[in-house]
Amino acid sequence: MILDIFSGRRRSRGGDRKDATYEAIQIIEKFAPKEYSSEREVHYYNYKMLGPYLRPLLALLDLLSQRQRLQDDRPVFARELFLRLKDFYDPRNRLSPAEATSDGGLVKRFRELFLFFYNIKDLPAEDMEEWLEDITR
Numbered sequence: 001m002i003l004d005i006f007s008g009r010r011r012s013r014g015g016d017r018k019d020a021t022y023e024a025i026q027i028i029e030k031f032a033p034k035e036y037s038s039e040r041e042v043h044y045y046n047y048k049m050l051g052p053y054l055r056p057l058l059a060l061l062d063l064l065s066q067r068q069r070l071q072d073d074r075p076v077f078a079r080e081l082f083l084r085l086k087d088f089y090d091p092r093n094r095l096s097p098a099e100a101t102s103d104g105g106l107v108k109r110f111r112e113l114f115l116f117f118y119n120i121k122d123l124p125a126e127d128m129e130e131w132l133e134d135i136t137r
Contacts, residue, residue, distance in 0.1 A: 020058055020062075021048045021054070021057065021058050021061060024058065024061035024062050024064075024065050025045055025061060027065040028040070028061065028064055028065050028117060031067055032116070032117050032118070032119075033116075033117075033118075033119040036115065036116040036117075036119075039112075039116050040116050040117065043109075043112075043116070044057065044060070044061070044088075044116075047088075052091040052092075053088065053091055056084070056087040056088040056091055057088055059084050059087065059088075060081075060084040060085060060087070060088045063077075063080060063081055063084050064081070064113070064117050067118070070118060074127075075127075075130070075131055075134070078127075078128075078131040079131050079134055079135055081110070081113060082100075082101075082110050082131065082132065082135060083097070083135065085106065085109060085110055085113060086100040086106060089106060089109065090106075097135050097136055098136045100135075101132040101133075101135055101136055107128075107132070110128075111123060111128070
């Protein structure tokens, strides 16, 4: 008897399954600006395949999908967003909150979050400084 090893059940691709990360991405993509979809894919969504980044990525995407909170209480939302971003880019927790707020690359990524996900191009520097200063207190 010859078995046809190429027929029968086919493996589904990892991107086809509907997990929590996929659901968060779908929510975000409904409102996020289309012109930054490639930046979101490269800088955030692509990390869903790497073990240490999965949990912090899901937490970050979950928070980003809560767009109404951005409008309701921006300072509180922004501080929480920065901490989730820090957790994502620092999965081994090597930076203290004070070190993270003074890290130029992380602050740049924080500013980019508002652009890539909410199309907010110009955040007042005073507001950002206040939000980041509150984190270190």
